[in-house]
Amino acid sequence: MHTARRSRPAFGDATVPSKDRQQLLVASLRRLVRRGAESHLRRIVQKARSEDVADAMDELLDREARLVFGMILEEPERAAEVCAAYELSSIANLLQGLDAETLKPVFALLASDDAADILTELPEELSAAILDTLEDAESDDIEELMRYAEDSAGGIMSTDFFALDKELTAREAIVQLQENPDTEVVFYVYCVNEEGTLVGVLSLRQLLLVRPSTQLKEVMNSDVISVPVTMDQEEVAEIVARYDLLALPVSDEFNKLVGIITVDDVIDVLRDEATEDMMLMAGVGDEDAVQGSTFAAFRTRIPWLLAAVGGGLGAALLIGRFEDQLAKAAVLAAFIPIVMGLGGNVGVQASTIVVRGIAMGSVDPTRFFSAIFWEARVAFLMAIVCGGVAGLAAAFLGGGDFRLAGAVSSSLLVVMVFGALLGTSVPMLSQRLGIDPAVATGPILTTSIDLVGVFLYFLICIAWLDL
Amino acid sequence: MHTARRSRPAFGDATVPSKDRQQLLVASLRRLVRRGAESHLRRIVQKARSEDVADAMDELLDREARLVFGMILEEPERAAEVCAAYELSSIANLLQGLDAETLKPVFALLASDDAADILTELPEELSAAILDTLEDAESDDIEELMRYAEDSAGGIMSTDFFALDKELTAREAIVQLQENPDTEVVFYVYCVNEEGTLVGVLSLRQLLLVRPSTQLKEVMNSDVISVPVTMDQEEVAEIVARYDLLALPVSDEFNKLVGIITVDDVIDVLRDEATEDMMLMAGVGDEDAVQGSTFAAFRTRIPWLLAAVGGGLGAALLIGRFEDQLAKAAVLAAFIPIVMGLGGNVGVQASTIVVRGIAMGSVDPTRFFSAIFWEARVAFLMAIVCGGVAGLAAAFLGGGDFRLAGAVSSSLLVVMVFGALLGTSVPMLSQRLGIDPAVATGPILTTSIDLVGVFLYFLICIAWLDL
Numbered sequence: 001m002h003t004a005r006r007s008r009p010a011f012g013d014a015t016v017p018s019k020d021r022q023q024l025l026v027a028s029l030r031r032l033v034r035r036g037a038e039s040h041l042r043r044i045v046q047k048a049r050s051e052d053v054a055d056a057m058d059e060l061l062d063r064e065a066r067l068v069f070g071m072i073l074e075e076p077e078r079a080a081e082v083c084a085a086y087e088l089s090s091i092a093n094l095l096q097g098l099d100a101e102t103l104k105p106v107f108a109l110l111a112s113d114d115a116a117d118i119l120t121e122l123p124e125e126l127s128a129a130i131l132d133t134l135e136d137a138e139s140d141d142i143e144e145l146m147r148y149a150e151d152s153a154g155g156i157m158s159t160d161f162f163a164l165d166k167e168l169t170a171r172e173a174i175v176q177l178q179e180n181p182d183t184e185v186v187f188y189v190y191c192v193n194e195e196g197t198l199v200g201v202l203s204l205r206q207l208l209l210v211r212p213s214t215q216l217k218e219v220m221n222s223d224v225i226s227v228p229v230t231m232d233q234e235e236v237a238e239i240v241a242r243y244d245l246l247a248l249p250v251s252d253e254f255n256k257l258v259g260i261i262t263v264d265d266v267i268d269v270l271r272d273e274a275t276e277d278m279m280l281m282a283g284v285g286d287e288d289a290v291q292g293s294t295f296a297a298f299r300t301r302i303p304w305l306l307a308a309v310g311g312g313l314g315a316a317l318l319i320g321r322f323e324d325q326l327a328k329a330a331v332l333a334a335f336i337p338i339v340m341g342l343g344g345n346v347g348v349q350a351s352t353i354v355v356r357g358i359a360m361g362s363v364d365p366t367r368f369f370s371a372i373f374w375e376a377r378v379a380f381l382m383a384i385v386c387g388g389v390a391g392l393a394a395a396f397l398g399g400g401d402f403r404l405a406g407a408v409s410s411s412l413l414v415v416m417v418f419g420a421l422l423g424t425s426v427p428m429l430s431q432r433l434g435i436d437p438a439v440a441t442g443p444i445l446t447t448s449i450d451l452v453g454v455f456l457y458f459l460i461c462i463a464w465l466d467l
Numbered sequence: 468m469h470t471a472r473r474s475r476p477a478f479g480d481a482t483v484p485s486k487d488r489q490q491l492l493v494a495s496l497r498r499l500v501r502r503g504a505e506s507h508l509r510r511i512v513q514k515a516r517s518e519d520v521a522d523a524m525d526e527l528l529d530r531e532a533r534l535v536f537g538m539i540l541e542e543p544e545r546a547a548e549v550c551a552a553y554e555l556s557s558i559a560n561l562l563q564g565l566d567a568e569t570l571k572p573v574f575a576l577l578a579s580d581d582a583a584d585i586l587t588e589l590p591e592e593l594s595a596a597i598l599d600t601l602e603d604a605e606s607d608d609i610e611e612l613m614r615y616a617e618d619s620a621g622g623i624m625s626t627d628f629f630a631l632d633k634e635l636t637a638r639e640a641i642v643q644l645q646e647n648p649d650t651e652v653v654f655y656v657y658c659v660n661e662e663g664t665l666v667g668v669l670s671l672r673q674l675l676l677v678r679p680s681t682q683l684k685e686v687m688n689s690d691v692i693s694v695p696v697t698m699d700q701e702e703v704a705e706i707v708a709r710y711d712l713l714a715l716p717v718s719d720e721f722n723k724l725v726g727i728i729t730v731d732d733v734i735d736v737l738r739d740e741a742t743e744d745m746m747l748m749a750g751v752g753d754e755d756a757v758q759g760s761t762f763a764a765f766r767t768r769i770p771w772l773l774a775a776v777g778g779g780l781g782a783a784l785l786i787g788r789f790e791d792q793l794a795k796a797a798v799l800a801a802f803i804p805i806v807m808g809l810g811g812n813v814g815v816q817a818s819t820i821v822v823r824g825i826a827m828g829s830v831d832p833t834r835f836f837s838a839i840f841w842e843a844r845v846a847f848l849m850a851i852v853c854g855g856v857a858g859l860a861a862a863f864l865g866g867g868d869f870r871l872a873g874a875v876s877s878s879l880l881v882v883m884v885f886g887a888l889l890g891t892s893v894p895m896l897s898q899r900l901g902i903d904p905a906v907a908t909g910p911i912l913t914t915s916i917d918l919v920g921v922f923l924y925f926l927i928c929i930a931w932l933d934l
Contacts, residue, residue: 051710055709208671266734267734278744378764451804
């Protein structure tokens with residue numbers, strides 16, 4: 001993700017990357033690979049940006065992508081950039097068949113967090129062999145990173161940060177920077193004490209602005225935000241977004257500075273979390289299933305639909321109990337869809353507001369009753385309007401039978417407010433119970449609202465219409 | 468969002484911001500404002516971070532927030548930080564009653580993009596008066612920014628960037644940096660030619676690594692990505708995320724460098740766009756409505772529900788046409804919910820995958836048929852399973868009437884595949900027609916599927932059951 005960037009002309013002349021140019025790149029690669037036009041291929045790849053090449057290779061057949069990568073491998077820096085930008089779930093396919101010795105120069109150039117991410121995807125044997133070829137300091141860092149949970153601060157941090165003794169002068173600090181050109185892109189200089197504890201931060205710019213003889217501790221900002229290695233990545237992302245940080249230092253349980261999380265990793269987290277919430281609420285499992293095989297998609301999506309089948313059969317049983325009433329007044333069946341549709345829609349509106357609000361920090365899960373009360377008010381207003389419209393229509397359809405109209409109106413009122421209450425309370429309670437609110441809502445929620453809605457509708461109709 | 472940060476101890480001792488501490492801050496502010504304990508209040512505010520103070524003030528009553536802000540105003544830098552971090556939709560309330568002269572020092576310290584954003588929210592008269600008090604260069608910049616569309620590159624860029632003539636030496640560049648300590652946080656130095664056209668970039672770090680006599684043009688990276696002022700902010704965010712940039716230069720129609728977009732603004736865009744998509748798909752309008760008044764929420768949400776009412780009444784009319792058949796076989800009504808529920812669920816699954824996939828770049832809207840075909844395959848597999856289970860249950864419920872079971876099974880099969888096709892094609896076609904795919908899906912999509920689903924169900928039942 002954040003390997004050092006090298007001077008390299010863009011693919012084509014324009015400075016703005018575009019989808020069209022990316023498609024052109026994919027098409028060119030495909031054509032040249034098939035024709036075996038190696039020198040052309042080499043030129044195209046050299047002219048394009050690594051992120052674009054990585055993206056384009058992911059569209060080729062595995063065999064073709066490996067061929068292109070074989071060529072890129074001649075230039076290890078380039079290969080490292082491509083690996084860092086490659087879709088992580090496909091990287092094992094790309095590197096298949098290569099041995100540790102071939103991959104060593106690439107891994108030596110990768111940032112430690114990218115190396116750890118990729119090694120986790122490779123077969124254990126290859127992964128161990130690659131670690132063996134690396135220098136001890138490097139492989140220790142990577143192994144350390146591989147130990148942290150994938151979605152924790154430790155799992156997304158990099159160990160290639162720049163920390164200096166707070167006693168150094170600005171002049172000494174600049175010399176240190178000049179002597180270590182290999183560490184990751186630096187924009188903050190972290191200051192540590194003799195125990196390695198983070199005690200302050202200053203920007204590279206500040207370093208330039210002070211007298212060379214000034215000690216770092218005199219000018220550093222000692223109000224530095226840091227997080228523990230165990231913190232959940234979502235919380236990390238919130239902090240980076242809230243305080244507009246470019247990098248966030250990470251400390252271990254002994255309060256020692258062990259890594260930094262850069263803003264580009266946080267962007268990935270924010271995007272992934274939003275996608276995951278949307279997919280869970282739609283009953284599509286998680287993001288991995290989206291691009292997978294037909295059968296993988298089937299497997300993640302079917303459980304949610306079977307839950308809906310269960311709910312639907314429950315509704316069928318329920319309605320079956322009202323067969324006598326239906327036989328007397330078949331028109332009752334006509335309003336089942338509107339009752340179900342509106343209950344479900346209000347439930348989805350309410351639950352989406354709460355799930356996203358919790359994720360964005362705008363809904364406070366501890367203020368249960370104020371959220372419920374707000375939503376109930378909104379739902380009540382909407383139910384009055386929808387119930388009114390539907391009631392008028394029912395009176396008209398029922399040939400002026402105002403009892404039917406009353407039953408439909410009041411059913412909508414009850415079911416919509418119920419849908420709103422369930423839609424608000426289920427995600428809020430899940431959050432407090434430590435369950436992902438996005439899992440608890442979605443199809444399961446709408447199916448429950450359907451079931452209860454149909455039941456309430458029939459009860460109300462029977463009461464109003466004396467059936 | 469990105470005013471220069473000053474050394475300031477955190478609220479409390481811990482380095483990790485937490486929700487508990489934030490709630491404590493809100494409670495303290497509230498208590499101290501009500502008690503009128505000004506010196507306590509001043510101390511609490513001075514100890515906390517500006518972002519946290521801004522957030523906490525938004526939870527107070529308007530009157531209370533204004534009182535706190537009055538105190539913060541004594542320190543204009545602080546006031547500028549708080550304004551930059553303040554919820555934009557509430558800032559007009561916060562500044563109400565203050566005059567241009569009082570606000571001048573705050574706006575003089577704000578980054579130009581933040582100033583433009585805030586001025587757009589204020590009453591026109593106040594906004595003009597504030598611009599009048601500022602220096603010409605500054606107010607020109609801000610007015611320029613206010614002219615760009617809110618969701619374009621121009622609308623989110625800042626004009627406080629650091630650009631140098633490519634002919635300068637590294638030594639001269641460092642002197643320039645030292646003499647302009649007021650420009651925004653700098654991490655890239657942009658190099659321009661005599662026309663002001665962007666020709667290259669180098670990092671602050673590179674500047675430190677080269678010999679002082681080196682000219683910038685010798686070491687700069689001339690492969691610099693830039694975007695036009697008119698580019699949509701979503702596309703901008705995609706580019707920043709894709710190439711892991713910390714800042715993205717923006718050029719006007721004459722190819723002149725006019726601003727930069729920093730990664731923190733892009734994070735806001737990514738979060739807002741994800742929220743907007745989720746809200747649109749749930750039929751809740753856009754994010755603004757979420758935290759608004761009851762009536763505002765009602766107004767944005769009701770149109771979607773009225774669309775659902777329309778669909779529901781359409782279904783009622785439809786079912787009304789089949790009243791004779793229902794009178795003969797009331798059990799038909801029992802399976803309306805399962806047909807509607809599954810059609811809708813599959814439609815939501817498919818449309819969510821497509822909408823999010825388009826936003827994330829993993830679904831290519833031009834590859835219409837491959838997406839449709841993939842989704843149809845998945846839906847068919849799922850329909851076989853769901854149709855099978857529901858058919859068995861129907862046979863059981865219908866007392867061994869296999870014709871009913873067959874009708875339910877085949878209806879599910881048809882409706883689920885139809886739901887999947889509509890769920891995939893509607894957002895893909897909208898995208899190609901330039902309509903936001905998230906608007907076109909959501910309640911309108913599920914309501915359409917419901918309507919067609921119920922109709923197909925009755926047709927199939929009539930055919931199978933000879934009604």
